[in-house]
Amino acid sequence: MNEITITINGQPHQVAPQTSVLDLLTTLGHAEQGMALAINQAIISRSEWSEHLLQQDDDISLFQAIAGG
Amino acid sequence: MLSDAETLRYSRHLLLSNVGEAGQLKLKQAKVLIMGMGGLGAPASMYLAAAGVGNLVLADFDELDVSNLQRQISYDASQVGLHKVDAAKARLAGLNCEVRIRGIKKKMDAKQLAMEVAMADLVLDCTDNLSSRHLISQVCCQAKKPLIVGAGIRLEGQLMMFDFSQPDSACYHCLFPSTQEQTLNCSNSGVLGPIVGTIGSLQALEAIKYLVGLPSGINNQLKLFDGLTLNWQSFAISRDPACPVCSAHE
Known part of the structure; x- marks a missing residue:
């Protein structure tokens, strides 16, 4: 099957169709705690990561909680 | 009614159609709880005192360290070793003696925090660790009090607001469910002073807007500020239906 193209923090990335958010983060080694993820400027809750499937041209932002102040 | 002295002092607010005398009186009657008096709390408290917010409660158990002076701009070198809330009280009283300021110098447990939050109209999270951030969000959610969260490293x-007085508000836990303390803070990662200065000032801006009745630009949103490019990114935060914190307080 053809791969789909997404961007992660602005960088293009190829993934297989039917890849979930959790699959992606596991592959990237970012599934650890403390990360948040948004697709097309909307945060995807951690409880939805395993079911939410990536779509062609998804714009993904990945970032960490900042505690400092 | 504002006194003549107040009319003079706040004349630049009174010129604004969306503040005016009615807004200034709302500020005067308001009570804001500021959790953490470091790089965020220092500028936030200065702007709120200057703006005439009538009651400020400052919570921080730290003493001023010389390494704080690089960014915590309400303090001066002669105050090193003092409790931050005492140093801040002196500074803010000098700025605006009409503001009533109370300091809390000890670490609060959930029960004490709940009492303080219940007495406040609005809470600013200016803390420096994840466990405090989670506790503050949980307590504000329970008490249905608006919370403005800032962070910098x-x-x-990062800047966000959760107006728990509104139904269906998301919470800090929906965004960052992990309570594990492995996040970045100023002592392990460093920070430039104007980063926390920018975020703390915007927390004060959002607080003033909320108190005078203006709509927030950041409710249920996360704003990320990149100090290298000066770019901002905005993300919508939806309530996580599986969140054990905010779904428990419907």
């Missing part, structure tokens, strides 16, 4: 800032 290195050259990055």
Whole structure:
């Protein structure tokens, strides 16, 4: 099957169709705690990561909680 | 009614159609709880005192360290070793003696925090660790009090608001469910002073807007600030239906 193209923090990335958010983060080694993820400027809750499937041209932002102040 | 002295002092607010005398009186009657008096709390408290917010409660158990002076701009070198809330009280009283300021110098447990939050109209999270951030959000959610959260590290800032007085508000836990303390803070990663200065000032701006009745630009949103490019990114935060914190307080 053809791969789909997404961007992660602005960088293009190829993934297989039917890849979930959790699959992606596991592959990237970012599934650890403390990360948040948004697709097309909307945060995807951690409880939805395993079911939410990536779509062609998804714009993904990945970032960490900042505690400092 | 504002006194003549207040009319003079706040004349630049009174010129604004969306503040005016009615807004200034709302500020005067308001009570804001500021959790953490570091790089965020210092500028936030200065702007709120200057703006005439009538009651400020400052919570921080730290003493001023010389390494704080690089960014915590309400303090001066002669105050090193003092409790931050005492140093801040002196500074803010000098700025605006009409503001009533109370300091809390000990670490609060959930029960004490709940009492303080219940007495406040609005809470600013200006703390420096994840466990405090989670506790504050949980307590504000329970008490249905609006919460404005700021954070800064290195050259990055984060800003968000959860108005728990509104139904269906998301919470900090929906966004960052992990309570594990492995996150970045100023002592392990460093920070440029104007980063926390920017975020703390915007927390004060959002607080003033909320108190005078203006709509927030950040409710249920996360704003990320990149201090290298000066770019902002905005993300919508939806309530996580599986969140054990906010779904428990419907």
